[in-house]
Amino acid sequence: MTTILDVKNILVTTLQISGRANNIDAKTHLLGNIPELDSMAVAMLITALEDHFGFIIDDDDISAETFETFGSLCDFVIKKQSS
Amino acid sequence: MKPFFIKSIAGNIFCLYHSPAVNVEFKRNILFIPPFAEELNRSRHMINKQAREFSEAGYGVLILDLYGTGDSEGDLGEASLAIWQKDILAAVSWLRSISDTSPIIWAMRTGGLIATDLLQKNSTLSDQMILWSPVIEGKQFMTQFLRIKTSANLTNESEDGKTSVKDLWENIDAGKSIEIAGYNLSAQMATDISALSLKAVKLPRNLSVKWVEISQAEPACLSPAIKKIVDTWKANDINITAAAVNDLPFYNLQEPVWANNYIKETLIL
Numbered sequence: 001m002t003t004i005l006d007v008k009n010i011l012v013t014t015l016q017i018s019g020r021a022n023n024i025d026a027k028t029h030l031l032g033n034i035p036e037l038d039s040m041a042v043a044m045l046i047t048a049l050e051d052h053f054g055f056i057i058d059d060d061d062i063s064a065e066t067f068e069t070f071g072s073l074c075d076f077v078i079k080k081q082s083s
Numbered sequence: 084m085k086p087f088f089i090k091s092i093a094g095n096i097f098c099l100y101h102s103p104a105v106n107v108e109f110k111r112n113i114l115f116i117p118p119f120a121e122e123l124n125r126s127r128h129m130i131n132k133q134a135r136e137f138s139e140a141g142y143g144v145l146i147l148d149l150y151g152t153g154d155s156e157g158d159l160g161e162a163s164l165a166i167w168q169k170d171i172l173a174a175v176s177w178l179r180s181i182s183d184t185s186p187i188i189w190a191m192r193t194g195g196l197i198a199t200d201l202l203q204k205n206s207t208l209s210d211q212m213i214l215w216s217p218v219i220e221g222k223q224f225m226t227q228f229l230r231i232k233t234s235a236n237l238t239n240e241s242e243d244g245k246t247s248v249k250d251l252w253e254n255i256d257a258g259k260s261i262e263i264a265g266y267n268l269s270a271q272m273a274t275d276i277s278a279l280s281l282k283a284v285k286l287p288r289n290l291s292v293k294w295v296e297i298s299q300a301e302p303a304c305l306s307p308a309i310k311k312i313v314d315t316w317k318a319n320d321i322n323i324t325a326a327a328v329n330d331l332p333f334y335n336l337q338e339p340v341w342a343n344n345y346i347k348e349t350l351i352l
Contacts, residue, residue, distance in 0.1 A: 013332075014335070016336055016337065037238070038238060038240065039231065039237070039238045040121075040231055041337075043234040047230070047335075048335070059249065060247075064237045064239075
């Protein structure tokens with residue numbers, strides 16, 4: 001599904017972790033597991049998702065759970081696209 | 084390469100002048116207007132590489148640190164759009180003292196908002212601009228900047244408890260300044276930038292503009308939002324060329340990367 005590929009591309013490009021892209025699947029933990037994912041990177045990731053998918057992400061839309069795993073992040077984007 | 088200070092309204096501003104190469108015909112001077120906060124830090128290497136390439140092609144390039152940023156005097160918290168625009172005018176005056184013609188204004192990201200707004204107010208400032216991935220809406224950019232602080236809630240780096248972007252905007256509307264990622268964002272600055280928009284700006288007729296964008300799409304293409312602005316400007320007699328290149332968005336990446344296609348495209352003036 002291209003949305004999942006797009007989210008992975010955005011994640012990997014924003015965090016500059018292309019060497020680890022092949023190890024990322026739905027169960028991969030993000031927050032707390034990927035050292036590059038600090039608060040600055042989270043802010044940049046949200047902006048990159050907004051810019052790419054053309055939606056606006058409000059504070060109310062997201063929580064730490066959104067960034068728990070790659071799967072939870074994709075689920076969030078897919079849901080946002082259809083809303 | 085000549086480092087020096089220019090006296091401006093709020094204090095001395097740091098400038099770096101890349102002289103044009105002596106073995107080529109002198110073309111024109113260029114004044115660089117920088118992006119905001121971390122985007123500038125992430126872009127220094129690219130800005131200077133572009134300046135060297137321009138110099139080899141016969142252009143002189145003046146790189147300016149706006150008041151309260153880089154090596155200029157002052158703190159970001161004391162700066163404002165009005166001060167920054169006076170800094171630009173002071174730099175233009177310096178360039179006019181060494182050359183008969185006005186400089187090309189090369190502006191990056193929020194620098195694009197600041198420069199186009201200044202051209203709207205002062206139409207004889209220049210007849211040529213280069214825009215590097217200009218920010219379109221100042222308000223959206225500021226929201227993204229504020230989000231750096233609220234993201235700390237998600238990553239448990241926050242000491243302030245739960246702050247939302249809405250809370251931060253309320254603080255700004257109340258005149259309070261906010262510390263974000265080590266930058267002192269004043270209510271004045273946040274308000275000033277938020278008021279700027281490329282959609283609303285009225286540029287002087289017959290201005291020549293070269294707009295360079297980074298695209299992740301294959302083939303590289305401009306977003307619908309950018310295409311719309313380009314069309315509006317064309318309808319208002321602006322001579323605009325807009326180009327998208329495939330390259331990494333270096334100004335958003337913590338580790339420095341080179342965007343050589345971007346540089347190549349920028350040299351086509």
